[in-house]
Amino acid sequence: MTLPTDPARDHPFVIGLPVALQDMLMAAGRRVVLPAGRRVFNEGDPADRFYLLLSGHVALETHVPTRGTVRFLSLHADDVLGVSWLVPPYRYGFDATAIEDTDALAIDAPRIRTACDADPALGYILMQRLMPVMTGRLRTARLQSLDLFTRPPGREVV
């Protein structure tokens, strides 16, 4: 299902970008609705799209032998889904499944990569937008790995 693209200009990833870059993203993007339960991409698939989420939410997940599917992060309105398109070999690192009907702008990643390669200044601006996304994900992953809800060993207990 394809919808008009304009609301995506209000996405935090887009707001404040040079107009020409906004136009380029909109031109490379397509409004999509990801129905609840839809697999958006699979681990290992070519990372040919990234998504600016406008509503709904999507879970990142992976399969763990003996545990089955494990969901470890959900992405919601104002989030960016998919950063693997930036890094060779340009394949998604995990599975993604829409948990509820999700409205998004699906952006043609190879097209943006080509534009960034041709114009490093443009690539730098986009990188400045993506770095906070990636460092935020890294911080979340680090804090999750600390397992803060487990009582620290050695602390006096009564």
Next chain:
Amino acid sequence: MSPDAAALGVPTAGAVPRDAMTPVVTEVLRAIPEIADTSTLILARPPGFTYRPGQFTMLYAFGVGEAAISISGDPEDEAHLVQTIRAVGATSRALVSLTPGAAIGVRGPYGTGWPVEACRGRDVVVVAGGLGLAPLRPVIAHIRRRRDTIGKVTLVVGARSPDLLLYRDELAVWGRWGDMIVIPTVDSAGPTWGGAIGLVTDRLNGVARNPGQTVAYLCGPEVMMRFTADALNRMGVPGDRIWLSLERNMKCAIGHCGHCQYGPAFLCKEGPVFSYAACSRWLTVREV
């Protein structure tokens, strides 16, 4: 008194009341299993016992010992004293194993409690992690009773996994009331979990539509509170309207034994609730 002590609201030491260490005996009316190692005891409220949201008691399992336990019920329910306990050691295990009809000792209430009066006319953000929701449940009860005087209310609750979400059934009820946004989030989940996954700080976008007129109450792992308070403060919520409930080992509960010392304060007496403005410098001091 040092300036640090004054900032944390430390009063001058007073004499120990004659009966300060003597528990009142009351009865367990109900025991409700919660998550894995955690139960809620509903006790007969001792006569004359009043408390404010965020205060705690010392519960005595006779013959075993005492433990500091947050009060997790509605302060305006005059018949009951509700306490949620996680079994982590000998005393708390003994408390969790009490059954209806059992006798239990109660001292208190102790501590400063949440400044819930600050809710009036403002938006409220409540952020809980793990068992931290227990001392915040009285805040929810307070808000519920005064809902028409309070602005937007958002509750963000974090847990390691869906089965470790405290009061999970109540969370669903609170969400259905329609006048409070309830956002449970977990570190990881199986495919049947349809809620949020990630940190509580990842779910704070948009919670403070008017940061200058927002108050926040935080309770959970100290690192979680540190990051959450910082995030809210960066959004513009004033540091003196973000409150955290800190945890240290409490023994006497009246500020004399020193077990719960936190910088210049004793948490049992001057805390456990502090404003972020007052305690932020101590949150990063490793020796505290």
